[in-house]
Amino acid sequence: MTIRIRSALMALGASAAVSLSSLGAAPVQAAVELDKPECLAPAKPGGGYDLTCRLAATSLQQTGILKKPMAVNYMPGGIGAVAYNHVIGVRDDDPNLIVAASTGAALNLAEGKFGKYDGSEVRWLGAVATDYGAIVVREDAPWQSLDELMEDLKQNPGKVVFGAGGTVGSQDWMKAALTAKAADIDPRKLRYVAFEGGGESLAALLGNHIQVFTGDLSEIESQLKGGKVRVLAALSDERQGGAFADVPTAKEQGYDVEWPIWRGYYMGGKVSDEAYQTWLDKFTQLVKTDQFKQARQARGLFPFTKLGPEFDAYVKERIAHFNQLAKEMGLAK
Amino acid sequence: MFDFLIHGFGVALTPLNLMLAFTGALLGTLFGALPGIGPINGIAILMPLAYSLGLPAESALILLAGIYTGAEYGGRISSILLNVPGDAGAVMTALDGNPLARKGLAGPALGLSAVSSFIGATISIIGLTLFAPLLASFAVNFGPAEYFALMIFAFSSLSVMMGKDPIKTLIGAVLGVMLATVGVDAGTGVMRFTGGLPELYDGIDFVVLVIGMFAISEILLMLEHLGSDSGRLAPIGRVLVKVKEVLFCKGAILRSSLFGFIIGVLPGTGASVASAVSYTTEKRISDREGTFGEGDMRGLAAPEAANNASAVGSFVPMLTLGIPGSGTTAILLGALMLYNIDPGPMLFSEQPRVVGGLIASLYIGNIMLLLLNLPLAGLFARVLTMPRWLLVPGIALLSFVGVYQLHSDLMAIFLMLAVGIMGYVLRKFGFSLAPIVLGFVLGGLMEQNLRRALAMSGGDYGVLFGSGLAIGLWCAALTVIVIPMVFSGWRRLKASAAR
Numbered sequence: 001m002t003i004r005i006r007s008a009l010m011a012l013g014a015s016a017a018v019s020l021s022s023l024g025a026a027p028v029q030a031a032v033e034l035d036k037p038e039c040l041a042p043a044k045p046g047g048g049y050d051l052t053c054r055l056a057a058t059s060l061q062q063t064g065i066l067k068k069p070m071a072v073n074y075m076p077g078g079i080g081a082v083a084y085n086h087v088i089g090v091r092d093d094d095p096n097l098i099v100a101a102s103t104g105a106a107l108n109l110a111e112g113k114f115g116k117y118d119g120s121e122v123r124w125l126g127a128v129a130t131d132y133g134a135i136v137v138r139e140d141a142p143w144q145s146l147d148e149l150m151e152d153l154k155q156n157p158g159k160v161v162f163g164a165g166g167t168v169g170s171q172d173w174m175k176a177a178l179t180a181k182a183a184d185i186d187p188r189k190l191r192y193v194a195f196e197g198g199g200e201s202l203a204a205l206l207g208n209h210i211q212v213f214t215g216d217l218s219e220i221e222s223q224l225k226g227g228k229v230r231v232l233a234a235l236s237d238e239r240q241g242g243a244f245a246d247v248p249t250a251k252e253q254g255y256d257v258e259w260p261i262w263r264g265y266y267m268g269g270k271v272s273d274e275a276y277q278t279w280l281d282k283f284t285q286l287v288k289t290d291q292f293k294q295a296r297q298a299r300g301l302f303p304f305t306k307l308g309p310e311f312d313a314y315v316k317e318r319i320a321h322f323n324q325l326a327k328e329m330g331l332a333k
Numbered sequence: 334m335f336d337f338l339i340h341g342f343g344v345a346l347t348p349l350n351l352m353l354a355f356t357g358a359l360l361g362t363l364f365g366a367l368p369g370i371g372p373i374n375g376i377a378i379l380m381p382l383a384y385s386l387g388l389p390a391e392s393a394l395i396l397l398a399g400i401y402t403g404a405e406y407g408g409r410i411s412s413i414l415l416n417v418p419g420d421a422g423a424v425m426t427a428l429d430g431n432p433l434a435r436k437g438l439a440g441p442a443l444g445l446s447a448v449s450s451f452i453g454a455t456i457s458i459i460g461l462t463l464f465a466p467l468l469a470s471f472a473v474n475f476g477p478a479e480y481f482a483l484m485i486f487a488f489s490s491l492s493v494m495m496g497k498d499p500i501k502t503l504i505g506a507v508l509g510v511m512l513a514t515v516g517v518d519a520g521t522g523v524m525r526f527t528g529g530l531p532e533l534y535d536g537i538d539f540v541v542l543v544i545g546m547f548a549i550s551e552i553l554l555m556l557e558h559l560g561s562d563s564g565r566l567a568p569i570g571r572v573l574v575k576v577k578e579v580l581f582c583k584g585a586i587l588r589s590s591l592f593g594f595i596i597g598v599l600p601g602t603g604a605s606v607a608s609a610v611s612y613t614t615e616k617r618i619s620d621r622e623g624t625f626g627e628g629d630m631r632g633l634a635a636p637e638a639a640n641n642a643s644a645v646g647s648f649v650p651m652l653t654l655g656i657p658g659s660g661t662t663a664i665l666l667g668a669l670m671l672y673n674i675d676p677g678p679m680l681f682s683e684q685p686r687v688v689g690g691l692i693a694s695l696y697i698g699n700i701m702l703l704l705l706n707l708p709l710a711g712l713f714a715r716v717l718t719m720p721r722w723l724l725v726p727g728i729a730l731l732s733f734v735g736v737y738q739l740h741s742d743l744m745a746i747f748l749m750l751a752v753g754i755m756g757y758v759l760r761k762f763g764f765s766l767a768p769i770v771l772g773f774v775l776g777g778l779m780e781q782n783l784r785r786a787l788a789m790s791g792g793d794y795g796v797l798f799g800s801g802l803a804i805g806l807w808c809a810a811l812t813v814i815v816i817p818m819v820f821s822g823w824r825r826l827k828a829s830a831a832r
Contacts, residue, residue, distance in 0.1 A: 045664060
């Protein structure tokens with residue numbers, strides 16, 4: 001509790017310093033001193049948001065781009081809505097704070113799960129890495145390609161059971177629904193089982209309780225190397241390297257489905273341009289370093305860099321697009 | 334075949350790794366004892382440290398695994414002394430542990446639970462060493478239908494807790510099940526009973542529920558009695574556990590270790606289910622005099638053996654399949670990835686140094702934990718001599734800080750207080766809290782798995798009896814319910830015949 005109060009006081013001090021410096025004759029945008037950098041993961045430890053924060057925290061420190069170590073805090077709840085509300089309501093102008101975000105946050109905003117908010121309330125800072133959706137089956141499954149699976153599905157939509165770690169309407173479900181939709185199959189006819197997280201879903205796939213797992217490339221890499229699963233399609237724009245060199249994209253097979261799970265950050269809506277620019281400069285510098293590239297790869301993630309206004313526009317375009325999709329599928333008003 | 338273990342001991346016995354195992358054990362005990370900070374958060378706090386110290390993969394894993402197993406030891410301390418479970422697996426420990434402490438047997442209770450923790454963990458580590466690959470296929474065969482049947486079995490075992498007041502136990506369990514329905518419905522994505530509060534979308538957090546229910550209501554009860562006996566110190570009594578007492582519990586410990594290990598191996602269930610199932614089973618088997626719940630040594634030993642066995646068991650799917658067996662092993666898997674080690678089906682063959690080192694360090698860490706926890710029992714027991722005016726704010730502080738560091742959110746604190754007041758009122762009306770917590774844990778799992786099974790089958794209930802495993806569990810549940818009825822009928826018949 002005392003820590004929180006102190007950081008709030010410091011934030012006050014920092015913003016006072018900023019306004020003082022902007023009063024003075026300093027036409028050049030002065031960099032804001034980040035005296036207490038913090039990354040907020042809107043989830044419990046151990047998940048994707050934790051990973052996103054740690055990726056920034058460790059590599060920003062290793063490269064010396066941030067002088068002070070960045071704290072990683074957790075605020076689980078409401079699939080990210082609690083943290084989103086908190087930032088808007090309490091730390092709207094905190095120059096030290098960045099919050100981990102992902103494709104899932106954009107989807108939730110689009111589906112109205114963050115209440116009245118639509119994504120315009122915060123400043124989207126940038127994405128630095130991505131994962132890609134994957135259509136995964138057991139190595140002894142009858143389907144060798146996405147085509148074969150889709151053919152079977154068309155014959156009998158209830159025969160094949162899909163499963164993944166998210167609820168109906170989540171991005172794991174979206175991957176299955178969009179793939180089905182690309183083959184003119186009604187997504188609502190899919191048999192979809194929601195598990196708690198990728199680990200449980202993978203266990204269900206290996207135990208043949210579900211036949212298709214709509215997971216992410218990074219979480220099935222070791223199973224693929226171990227020969228336990230077959231990846232029918234990567235939901236990426238082009239083929240990925242390494243263990244996935246032989247995995248075709250859905251696009252290659254004639255299904256226009258992509259699902260990148262970008263890993264990025266947002267800041268409060270009222271942070272100063274100077275603070276936003278300071279973080280932007282740091283991330284622009286970071287993504288070019290070898291240490292960062294190694295750290296990204298070690299976490300099983302792929303390159304994906306969109307920073308500043310480009311990212312802000314991208315996220316807002318995605319939210320509008322997802323909102324359209326959700327309406328078509330009867331998930332949002 | 335056991336080359337990896339011999340190599341492993343070579344790795345684990347280096348001075349650095351021994352020191353790390355000890356540090357992990359000590360910190361883990363501490364994290365476990367503090368309500369709110371469980372193994373997950375303990376590891377999340379220390380993982381970046383291990384990484385930035387530049388520790389090699391096996392050393393980092395030894396430290397983090399030490400924290401995990403240590404936390405399962407530590408959770409019992411606050412359960413026994415304060416009636417406030419230190420972590421999820423220690424809820425059942427309070428049932429008989431706290432009455433023992435109130436009788437002046439805090440020292441022996443802490444000692445006995447340390448010994449049964451040790452035995453549970455040891456049996457589980459041996460099981461892990463010998464049968465890990467074999468058990469992996471068992472774990473994945475357990476699908477939604479089997480989990481549902483397991484939950485039915487667990488619920489039917491709950492019937493033994495009915496004891497003095499069956500209606501109140503039933504109401505408590507139903508209340509727990511109802512609380513578990515709050516939050517997003519995974520099957521449809523619809524929000525249930527959230528009142529539009531995003532804080533409730535993910536449901537009520539287990540830690541918030543347990544701390545509110547136990548700690549806050551305990552504080553309120555203590556405050557109520559503050560005026561009457563504030564000067565009185567609780568008796569400590571003797572400090573050491575007797576060999577005779579351990580031998581008295583040997584059946585309970587061995588059975589519970591086995592249960593705990595098997596339930597730990599299953600990816601969908603953890604220490605809380607393991608300790609609940611073994612406590613209720615043990616009560617059914619051994620509680621002939623009705624002393625369970627009033628400070629029976631066996632009722633303390635059973636859940637402690639089980640939760641430690643279950644923690645070790647959750648390493649089985651992690652090491653053999655690359656699938657986490659619990660929330661904590663999920664974080665450990667993440668730690669491995671940072672070292673560019675693919676935790677997966679190839680781990681045993683590709684990384685014998687890491688796997689062997691880890692398993693060897695579990696053996697060593699477990700011995701360290703016993704040696705650490707036995708002499709400390711007397712020291713910990715002295716907590717009870719603290720006057721209430723110091724103890725009450727102490728527990729309050731720990732509860733508030735624990736919940737706040739988990740959620741960084743005031744709403745969680747308010748929820749904890751609300752649950753606490755509810756717990757206090759229920760206790761005033763003579764309700765026991767354990768059935769509520771169990772209803773919450775088991776009910777959530779039961780509903781999820783029923784929904785999953787039906788989603789798989791397209792609504793056909795036949796899927797629930799679709800495998801030998803599921804049918805076996807249904808039979809077990811039936812037996813648990815029917816046999817006591819038959820027995821009591823038989824006894825009544827005999828009694829009337831004698832008359």
